[in-house]
Amino acid sequence: MNQVNEKRTEYQQVPRFYRENDFGNDNPYRFELIKLKLDKLGTYSEKKSFLLRIKTDYLQNQFNFDKEDGVDFDVQIDLELDYLKAVKKMSKEEDFSIASKLDEMVVTWELPQNVLIDFFYQCLTMETSTGKKVISNSKKYIEKFLSTHFAAPDGKKFSPTTIRTIMTPSRYEKRPSPDDRIDLEKIIQKYKKVDKGLNDKK
Secondary structure (H helix, E strand, O other), rough: OHHHHHHHHHHHHOOOHOOOHHHHOOOOOOOOHHHHHHHHHOHHHHHHHHHHHHHHHHHHHHOOOOOOOOHHHHHHHHHHHHEEEEEEEEOOHHHHHOOOHHHOOOOOOOOOOOHHHHHHHHHHHHHOOOOEOOOOOOOOHHHHHHHHHHEOOOOOOOOHHHHHHOOOOHHHHHHOOOOOOOOOOOOHHHHHHHHHHHHHHH
């Protein structure tokens, strides 16, 4: 009984986070959870930075049963220094530096948001004279692009939900009126006439 009590006491001293019976639900380092977050990141650099951060956190928080306070503080410091060194090295990579600069670029749009969003919606739905869409990217890509790089005059970035609503085909009432919108169809027709005139001369 004394041995059982000793083991029970020892078990209770282990943080709940690391107890075997709770580990499945509480462990934030389950790879299936990490993978879900990883898939939401866009660039290689973002994914690499995220994985480095998670790996460092995991190594810093490993529980060692030979120590009462887990990983030694000096080891945690060394791991953090290794992480910072790796990130600094990554910053010299072309993909990383370009992605970082692009992520920082935000354009202030002075007109109503729906005018710009509607223009992109038209680009996604209308075809050029060659039969191709004006913009071949997906709505999801455009949604992320606009919400990342465009802001209202008050500095608030475009809302992904607002963008998604305006670009929904049935929500025409959210898009600008014919008098207020950028008429992409007229622009396309103009260039079709120019192309036709050039071809006729040939």
